[in-house]
Amino acid sequence: MKKFYEKFEVLFAVLWIIAYCALTIPIRGKLGDESPLMLAALAAIAAGIFAFVKGYHLEEKYGFVKWRGKARDYLFFIPILILMTGNLWGGFGIAYEGISQVYAVCSMLLIGFVEELLFRGFLFRAILKKDPAPVAITITAVTFGIGHIVNLFAGQASLETVIQVFFAIAWGFMFTFVFYKSGNLVVCIVVHGMVDALSKFTPESRLTAEYVYMSATIVFAVGYCIYLSRRPTALSKD
Numbered sequence: 001m002k003k004f005y006e007k008f009e010v011l012f013a014v015l016w017i018i019a020y021c022a023l024t025i026p027i028r029g030k031l032g033d034e035s036p037l038m039l040a041a042l043a044a045i046a047a048g049i050f051a052f053v054k055g056y057h058l059e060e061k062y063g064f065v066k067w068r069g070k071a072r073d074y075l076f077f078i079p080i081l082i083l084m085t086g087n088l089w090g091g092f093g094i095a096y097e098g099i100s101q102v103y104a105v106c107s108m109l110l111i112g113f114v115e116e117l118l119f120r121g122f123l124f125r126a127i128l129k130k131d132p133a134p135v136a137i138t139i140t141a142v143t144f145g146i147g148h149i150v151n152l153f154a155g156q157a158s159l160e161t162v163i164q165v166f167f168a169i170a171w172g173f174m175f176t177f178v179f180y181k182s183g184n185l186v187v188c189i190v191v192h193g194m195v196d197a198l199s200k201f202t203p204e205s206r207l208t209a210e211y212v213y214m215s216a217t218i219v220f221a222v223g224y225c226i227y228l229s230r231r232p233t234a235l236s237k238d
Helices: 002-007 009-031 036-055 071-088 099-128 133-154 158-182 186-201 207-229
Strands: none
Touching: 002 009, 009 036, 009 099, 036 099, 071 158, 071 186, 071 207, 099 133, 099 158, 099 186, 133 158, 158 186, 158 207
């Protein structure tokens, strides 16, 4: 596997993404996020990814590193930490009853881990080796966003999916920039997981609040990414 990875790093990333979608979409479509089978599938994927990263000592490459410098150097994390609470702006509710809520929340947290490793880790780092940073950032962010179209096959409404795609592209740019500028993927994993997890604590009738949150995220992402583009870069191409 190591030789294939080193020779075809982009293909390696794409195959992982395909496998992730192929395994989770049918489960999500038939059983939902609250299914223990969904949680088990995500846990298996997360374990496989982490075992690969750990086994080949790729922790630093993929952002599992200690903070460098002083705490004030990372104050630019604060805006996305605030923005991740947006799913609660319209109120508080419980999506499922009993243990199903626990399964759903745990699945959402694992999705944050898996998707950040696949997109910001494997895919972005692979593209960055060969292409300029703006190209790698754009491809990664847009691919991540467009990838949410697969939710249509999981039974999600078409309008909701379209909105989610643009919302995900905005987050994709922010996550990729944060990783590129800080060299640390942990904050992206935490924020991504919390955005998804908190979506399971929103009231049923939240359409207006949802549109406000998504619109605010898209607008904010533009300015935030412009700001981040001017900061020193932590990642190298290797």
